[in-house]
Amino acid sequence: MYLEQRYTMFNPPAFNLPTNTILGTTQRWSIDRLWPIEEIVIWVNFDVTTGFTTTSPTTPDMFDNILSLVQHINLSVNDGRQPRSVIDCTGVAMLEYCSQVGMNLDQATLTALAISGNVTGALAVPVGKYQMCYRIPMVNPLIGEPMRTRMFLPVHTYPQDPVLTLQFNTLAGMSATATGAIGTIRVDVQLIRRTPTPGSEAFLRKTGTSPTGYIDWDLIETPFALPLGVATEQRLAIPVPGNYLNLLFRQYKGGAAVSRAVPVDVDVGDSIANNLGLETRWRLDSGGVTIRDWRWKHLRTINDWTRPAMVLAPLSAVIATTPTPENQGFVGVASAGAVTSQLSNQPANFPIAPQAATTNYRAGTSCMIDFLGDGVTGDGGNELGSLLDCNTPANTGLKMELIGTPASVATNPSFIFVMGQRLFGDISPWQKF
Secondary structure, eight states: OOSEEEEEEEOOGGGOOSTTTTTTOEEEEEOOOSSOEEEEEEEEEEEEEEOBOOSSOOSHHHHHGGGGSEEEEEEEEEOSSOEEEEEEEEHHHHHHHHHHHSSOOOHHHHHHHHHHTOOOSSOSBOSEEEEEEEEEESSOTTBOTTTGGGGSBOGGGOSSOOEEEEEEOOHHHHOTTSOOEEEEEEEEEEEEEEEOOHHHHHHHHHHOSSTTSOOOEEEEEEEEEOOTTOOSOEEEEEOOSSEESEEEEEEEBOBSSOBSSSOSBSOOOSSTTTTTTOOOOEEEEETTEEEEEEOHHHHHHHHHTTSOOOOOOOTTOOOOSSOOTTTTTEEEEEETTEEEEEEESSOOOSSOSBSSTTOOSBOSOEEEEETTTTTTSOOOBOOOTTSEEOHHHHHTTOOEEEEEOBOOOOSBOOEEEEEEEEEOSOOGGGOOO
C-alpha cells in the first residue's frame, strides 16, 4: 500500500445509550475529517437474556432476527458539490456484501449467522452473549494499488463532517412471535484511515478526472417488493447512472411465512417436481439487449469459487458427542437440557441451510455478480473496463433492468434487494486495454 494506515477507536455516546434503550431508535455520529477513510468497522456487543423464537417470520427482519439488530446503515457526506449518501443499506445487506466481496466474515459474526439461520427448534436464538462486526468498506477489498488510494473516501477534502447514521431494530421487529429480550447493547467503532502526503495529493489531482483526483462512488441498496398473487415476468429497474463494480441480489420468498430456503422463482429446483435443472431464467437487460442471463444456482456456484464454503448438514440434526467428519467444527447449543441446534465455527454462507431436508445444496438466494473480476480470474482489480455501464442507458433514456418471473405468493410478499457499488464521473483512463 502506498500510504501509512491508521486505526482509530471510538465509543460514540450516541450509539451507547443505557442498557437496551437504543432499540427502536435512529442515532447519528459525526466523523472527523482528519484523513481519508478506507473502512469503517462497527462492533455490536449484546446479550440475549430471554431466547428468541423464529417460527413463521412474516418480514425479512424477522427471518434474519439478531442479524438485523442494526436495521439500517447510512453514511452521508457533503463534498462541496452536493450532499449525498455514499452508503445506504440494511445491516444484513452489509454482512452479505462483505461475505461475498471481502473474502470472509469474522468468527463471532459467523457464529451469530449460524444461530440466526437456525429455523428449527423452539428456541432458535438461545440466551447468551454475542458480538457482530459490520464491516463497511469504502474501497472494494479486491482493488489494490495503484488504484486503491484513488478510491478512499476523501473526507479530508470536504467542507463538512460526514455523518454515520445507524437505525436499530425493535425486539418485535426481530422476533416472529414477539418473544425474546436483549439486556444491554454496546457499540464501538473503528475508523481505518490512510495518511496522505503532499506528494500523493498532488499526484492524484494531476492524474485524476475529478477536482480532488479521487473517484466518486456510492454503495446503495434498492428493495423491490414483488406483487402478491402475480406469477408473470417482472422488470426491476437498477439505479442509473454509474459504472457498477458488482451487484448483490438478496431474496426472501413470501407466502404464509418468509423464507430464504428457496429462490423467489416459480421453478425452485429442489426436486424433479419443482423442475430440478430447469429453473427460472433471470437476466440483466437494457433496451431489449440481454447483457447477462443466469439461473440463481449458477451465480451461487460461481460465488463459491472465490470464498470459503462449508459442508452442509441438516440444522435439525442432533450432534454426536464424538467428533466425526460430518460434524467437525460444530458445537451444540443446549435448550432445556438437550441439544437442539447445530452451529458452525467454520465459514458460513448466506443462507446457511440447504434448500430442503433431502437437498444437498443451498439456495441461490444470496448471489453476487462481480463485474470487476468476473468471479473467475482470482486476480485483484486494477482496471475498470469490465464494469457494468449504466451511463449509456441513462444518457439515452433507457433503463438497466433485472428481469425474471417470481412465484405467485399470498399473505406476505416476496422481496428482492439489489445492492451494488458504482463509480461516477470519467473513469476512461482506467478502462484502456
